Amino acid sequence: MGLDRPAVSVWRVLLWQALAGLALAGLIGGVSGRWAWAVSALYGAASVVLPALVFARGLTGRLSSLNAATAVTGFFVWEFVKIGLTLAMLLAAPRLVADLSWPALLAGLVVTMKVVWLAVWMQSRRSRLA
Numbered sequence: 001m002g003l004d005r006p007a008v009s010v011w012r013v014l015l016w017q018a019l020a021g022l023a024l025a026g027l028i029g030g031v032s033g034r035w036a037w038a039v040s041a042l043y044g045a046a047s048v049v050l051p052a053l054v055f056a057r058g059l060t061g062r063l064s065s066l067n068a069a070t071a072v073t074g075f076f077v078w079e080f081v082k083i084g085l086t087l088a089m090l091l092a093a094p095r096l097v098a099d100l101s102w103p104a105l106l107a108g109l110v111v112t113m114k115v116v117w118l119a120v121w122m123q124s125r126r127s128r129l130a
Contacts, residue, residue, distance in 0.1 A: 021045020036099035044108025055082040
């Protein structure tokens with residue numbers, strides 16, 4: 001039953017995550033009038049999207065498809081890189097974002113991460129309708 005459903009494209013999920021981060025930043029900036037909050041939310045979204053982009057690119061490289069052992073090893077290596085890059089971006093946030101708003105940054109982070117679940121839900125709904 002689950003094997004005949006098409007997989008959700010990682011590139012499409014990354015696009016939706018980036019769009020959700022931009023939309024949230026625009027909403028926060030538009031409603032609050034504080035563009036520093038919008039930049040903070042955008043930085044939070046980037047802290048999810050950029051490491052995920054590096055992770056996806058690493059997993060779709062030539063070496064990851066050689067055999068099962070390299071695929072599993074590559075997954076763990078790129079996941080470690082993704083986590084490290086996310087932590088580095090979060091630690092650098094106070095130095096890189098003027099007037100940083102941690103609540104706005106966390107909102108951008110959480111909303112962007114949750115888009116994955118929305119993409120999976122939309123894909124499962126689309127495959128049920130087909």
